[in-house]
Amino acid sequence: MSLARSPGAATLRAPALAICAAAFLALGACGREGGEPLLLGLAVPLTDTKGAEDTYGVRSRLGAELAVEEINKAGGIGRRQLALRVVNDKGDPESAIAAADSLVNDPRVLAVVGHVYSGATIKAAATYEGRVAALATSATSPEVSRLGPWIYRVASSDSANAVALAQMARQMGRRIGVLYANDDYGQGLARNFMAALQKSGATAVAADPFLDDTQDFTPYLRRMQRRGVDLVFLAGLQDPAARAITQAQSLGMQARFMGGDGIEGLAAAGARFDGTGVGLLFHPQMSDSSRAFAARYRARYGDEPDSQAALAYDAVRLMARALADGRQTPEAIRGYLEHVGQDGGPPAFEGVAGRVAFDSNGDPVNKQFTLGVIQGGRIVLPQGAR
CATH class of the missing domain: 3.40.50.2300 (Response regulator)
Incomplete structure (x- = not known):
């Protein structure tokens, strides 16, 4: 997806969330057992550079937060809760550099989910290099494939x-x-x-x-x-x-x-x-797991999930799997991602937006991509695409 500003869709109402500290969101982390939460950065465009809400970024945040809520409700990761530190990159390449810099200089941040837009991902990549792995959500530009071994994505390349x-x-x-x-x-x-x-x-x-x-x-x-x-x-x-x-x-x-x-x-x-x-990149009817995710998202937020929500959800889940496997340093997480789905490495990740197995460029191999047509206020899949 592009670096451009937000679409003019109806404003979404963010859910009420328990916030344990102003600097980051730790869902379920208050009163936790097992020590400090395991912290992921979430770099998304919550607004554009003029302060208008960015629907793509808001929906990405909701999908990521749902993943964290579910993980923590199920007991967390080794008795530790998972948390997000959310930064607003404004969908802007220059703002993305500042957002990335704030995350890599926070010693608590183990890895980053984001960015959403291709331009932001491309511009921020050098900041992450050698320091923290970033797992982009809907950045689809082919240029993302050339950003080096610290940048991965769950969306297929254009x-x-x-x-x-x-x-x-x-x-x-x-x-x-x-x-x-x-x-x-x-x-x-x-x-x-x-x-x-x-x-x-x-x-x-x-x-x-x-x-x-x-x-x-x-x-x-x-x-x-x-x-x-x-x-x-x-x-x-x-x-x-x-x-x-x-x-x-x-x-x-x-x-x-x-x-x-x-x-x-x-x-x-x-x-x-x-x-x-x-x-x-996602449709609620593309698989059984997609349908189940859509039902949970609908129950949580009273709205239908889109690709942004689903891809952010999957990215958090994949990072959580690396943490649960004992990879709890930035270097270890990067090494884990590098081998997902490869011979001798961790198994492919079965996400709600399709299977993720990375190639040598950090791109998902043979990622599911669905074609639909807008009809009556929704996108309908052709027969046989479900």
Whole structure:
């Protein structure tokens, strides 16, 4: 996912939580037995740089906190509670450096879950190098694969996701245009999508970059309309995607739209987005464990989980498994992650968003990626995808 600011979705109400100290969140740690809690950093964009709530970051925090609550309710890790120190990276590369710096300089922090956006992950990586392992959640840029042995992620790279998206695009349209955010996420997704299209024997007839605060997409859309585009692939986040789709409809453009995980939130934004295709890193109906997680999340927060919540939940659970295996130093946790799912190493992690086994770049191998279509305020999976 991109480094861009938050989508304009409905504001989420954060749950009431017991906080034992202002500096970090230790769910269930008050009155604990077995010593100080085992502390993980959680680097997420709770707000953007202007102070507006970032839905992606808030949902990531809720998923992570649910994982901690469940672990502590089950007895913690070796009689010690698990805790999170939450830092707001604002979805901004420069703020991400400061957030990472505050975590690596806290001797209590054993490892970091985050970041959410690709740009933030890429910018913060050098700060973590040689000090603390970071497990990114929904950062999908192919550039994350090149960040070195201290950076891992539970989401599949857009270099892999783009193949499935290109196959879906070929089924939805014949003349394909591309609109992409001019940032790490948008550029990487668009580049890999167009390469996958070309391998399948098709090409994009138009491709235009945009900024995340672009308000007027009509020049791009009119050009695509003149070229007979019948499908527009949007490589970006839901706010600009919503503007582009709404303006296309006002122009009478008949093309359908599709995009990657960054536009997942359009499902709850109104019927005008029905028929939009979405590539998903998680769906509540993708497996039995996904359905069970969705039920627990729904019971806890009164809302449906999305990819952000599920991936953060899995990242915390995987870090907790390393801690439970006795890896309770930053170096030991990094070594554990390096061998997850490999011969002679810890077994693959079976998460609610799919199986995680890392390759030599810290990417999950053959990670599940699901394609759906927005219908009636939700994303519906095709028959056979469940």
